[in-house]
Amino acid sequence: MKRKEKINFKSASGAAYFFLAPAVTAIFVFFFIPVIAAFFISFTDFDIYALGDLSTLRFIGFNNYIELFNDPLFWQALKNTFYFVFAAAPLSIAVSLGAAILLNSKLIKFKGIFRLSYFIPVVTTLVAVAIVWRFIYHTRFGLMNYFLSLFGINPIDWLGDPDWAMPAIIIMAVWKNFGYNMIIFIAGLQNIPEDLYEAASIEGAGGFQKFKSITLPMLAPTTLFVSIITMIGFFQLFAEPYIMTQGGPLNSTLSIVQYMYQEGFRWWNMGYSASIAFVLFLIIFAGTLIQFRLQRNAA
Amino acid sequence: MKIKLYLTIILGITFYFYSCSSEKEDTTVIKFWAMGSEAEYVTKLIPEFERKNPGIKIDVQQIPWTAAQEKLITAFASDNTPDACQLGNTWIPQFASLNAIISLNDLIQRSDIISKEKYFEGIWETNVIFKNEDSVVYGIPWYVDTRLLFYRKDIFKKAGYNSSPKSWHELYDLSKKIVALFPGEEKYAIYLPTNEWNPFVIFGMQAGADLLTDNNSKANFSSREFKTGFEFLINFHKENLAPKGFAQVTNVYQAFAEEFFSMYISGPWNIPEFKKWMKDDLADEWMTAPLPGYEGKYPGVSLAGGSSLVIFKDSEHKEEVWKFFEYLSLPETQIEFYKLINNLPAVKEAWEDSVLKNDPYLEAFRIQLDNVVPTPKVPEWEQIVFSKIQQYAELAARNVLTVDEALKRLDEDADRILEKRRWLLKNQK
Numbered sequence: 001m002k003r004k005e006k007i008n009f010k011s012a013s014g015a016a017y018f019f020l021a022p023a024v025t026a027i028f029v030f031f032f033i034p035v036i037a038a039f040f041i042s043f044t045d046f047d048i049y050a051l052g053d054l055s056t057l058r059f060i061g062f063n064n065y066i067e068l069f070n071d072p073l074f075w076q077a078l079k080n081t082f083y084f085v086f087a088a089a090p091l092s093i094a095v096s097l098g099a100a101i102l103l104n105s106k107l108i109k110f111k112g113i114f115r116l117s118y119f120i121p122v123v124t125t126l127v128a129v130a131i132v133w134r135f136i137y138h139t140r141f142g143l144m145n146y147f148l149s150l151f152g153i154n155p156i157d158w159l160g161d162p163d164w165a166m167p168a169i170i171i172m173a174v175w176k177n178f179g180y181n182m183i184i185f186i187a188g189l190q191n192i193p194e195d196l197y198e199a200a201s202i203e204g205a206g207g208f209q210k211f212k213s214i215t216l217p218m219l220a221p222t223t224l225f226v227s228i229i230t231m232i233g234f235f236q237l238f239a240e241p242y243i244m245t246q247g248g249p250l251n252s253t254l255s256i257v258q259y260m261y262q263e264g265f266r267w268w269n270m271g272y273s274a275s276i277a278f279v280l281f282l283i284i285f286a287g288t289l290i291q292f293r294l295q296r297n298a299a
Numbered sequence: 300m301k302i303k304l305y306l307t308i309i310l311g312i313t314f315y316f317y318s319c320s321s322e323k324e325d326t327t328v329i330k331f332w333a334m335g336s337e338a339e340y341v342t343k344l345i346p347e348f349e350r351k352n353p354g355i356k357i358d359v360q361q362i363p364w365t366a367a368q369e370k371l372i373t374a375f376a377s378d379n380t381p382d383a384c385q386l387g388n389t390w391i392p393q394f395a396s397l398n399a400i401i402s403l404n405d406l407i408q409r410s411d412i413i414s415k416e417k418y419f420e421g422i423w424e425t426n427v428i429f430k431n432e433d434s435v436v437y438g439i440p441w442y443v444d445t446r447l448l449f450y451r452k453d454i455f456k457k458a459g460y461n462s463s464p465k466s467w468h469e470l471y472d473l474s475k476k477i478v479a480l481f482p483g484e485e486k487y488a489i490y491l492p493t494n495e496w497n498p499f500v501i502f503g504m505q506a507g508a509d510l511l512t513d514n515n516s517k518a519n520f521s522s523r524e525f526k527t528g529f530e531f532l533i534n535f536h537k538e539n540l541a542p543k544g545f546a547q548v549t550n551v552y553q554a555f556a557e558e559f560f561s562m563y564i565s566g567p568w569n570i571p572e573f574k575k576w577m578k579d580d581l582a583d584e585w586m587t588a589p590l591p592g593y594e595g596k597y598p599g600v601s602l603a604g605g606s607s608l609v610i611f612k613d614s615e616h617k618e619e620v621w622k623f624f625e626y627l628s629l630p631e632t633q634i635e636f637y638k639l640i641n642n643l644p645a646v647k648e649a650w651e652d653s654v655l656k657n658d659p660y661l662e663a664f665r666i667q668l669d670n671v672v673p674t675p676k677v678p679e680w681e682q683i684v685f686s687k688i689q690q691y692a693e694l695a696a697r698n699v700l701t702v703d704e705a706l707k708r709l710d711e712d713a714d715r716i717l718e719k720r721r722w723l724l725k726n727q728k
Binding site: 045047048049051052053056058134135138160162246248249250251262265266267268 | 368369397399494543549678681682685686690693697699722
């Protein structure tokens, strides 16, 4: 065990504060102040009239939040967002893990090319991708329905059918994002010492057993990181439905962030929009806490 | 490498300031914001203006249509508004209620070039807002648009119609006949996407609906008149005369060329596009027509659209801006602008020019523009139509709600949006 060195706490902390100052100032000015301001705005009816003449601003207490809980569109958006997160996040993590294990195998050649091609969707502009996928999902001329027709499946109106629009967006989002997590998983896999597997082989463990008893536990910290990052990212679903469906059909792909954007920047109901933002913040915060707890219990 | 970069930046900055300060003291620079391709083409009209008016320079800045409203409101919130700007005429109520733009009444009074009679009445109306019992003109129409019927002549003939439908009844009858021409195929008569609110409002207004009542502070969509128009259009969806989803049609022009539908209610911006897509033997098979009317009125009214020119309150060069507006409103300039970009002139005199007279597609617009009405001029209107009317039109078209339920809930939602306006009206008294 290393012995702790004695350091001069006073002068060291002074220097630390000095070095931290620029970052802390920036975070304070560009993060905390706007957040606090938004928090106050969420208790007012700040709108276009208030923007023109501040005297029309009314302090309305929890009314925005009460109205929010009575707003069917908000519940619809919340439901859609949860649907998206709980379907797309596990799927995306599973696909990334699968791809990472395959690419980490000794049997694969040209690993670099595969890694690159799986990673390309991550760095491609989302807007361009979404527009291309709109064509892929086209009912009459789309590639997707063409493939399905090879198996004798009738064409699906992917983006026009309220039941299919969200699955369509989930498929696209998983395809777009799995490369990023895959790279992180590959890094995690490479950190697992080879001798563990060798020892297991000597003991007569099969492939699945090795995966269950070595790979998964050794990857636990990576998985925690990946699932939190993915969850936070997916709760903020916005651009995909914004470009592909504008929230439709029948609001079946309207996400919380999109609803917040519409209320705030399209209609200038800033007060109402800020209250949506805080509800979303609480949800993500709770989600992260739960994940930490689960992971700790498992470990 | 880095040093070179820094040097370039420093030199650049120095030159910039140098060129700023060396500009003649007596030159007034007007900051003018325009949107999309208008910004691109208006610059071609500017040299002529600057030649005639030495001492005034116009600095045009382009802002994209999709982000225009946000940019303008953000500019207002941060006191960075330009001197003048192009504004979609349905946005005028918002900027007027923000007190961001000024009344042009006095300037118009003194002007020889700009006066009300020179413009289409319905279009001019969109710029007028009643404020404290006075009617205040906030904008000058720059170019105009409205929606009317684009149709396939060949399909109409096959369905037994030699001209466009004149009444609601004919429109419905024709649609039935068009669909009957293609048994077993997925073809429709008319494209009425629920993410375009305009036709729903147009048909409501044709039936005589008063959309908002009580000084525009109470929704009135459940009225018998609005319901008549709304239900008429919803039935096209229910009876499969119009395609239900709008994702089905990724390219409107291609779908029109393929007879996927044969009618579309749209505006002049689509004329060049249809010309491009309706090629070869299809080139002569499409036409424009004024909208059919309700109960013997023909043509039926449509909505007054287009863009207006406005002056911002904080501008220090209002007189100079006005000179520029007058120049843009001359019939010659309006015709020149039409030739550049195909935006329909707002000044009626410009329509006498042969370029416009000889275009067969424009005749219907000339007729329709004399039959246009403004929508309610309140800042909340945009939110009501874009988020609520479209939402409930979709719910009704897909049969999730009955027309009565949809309109009742539309009223409730619109009333909630108008709550602040009612409060303001009550407190002002």
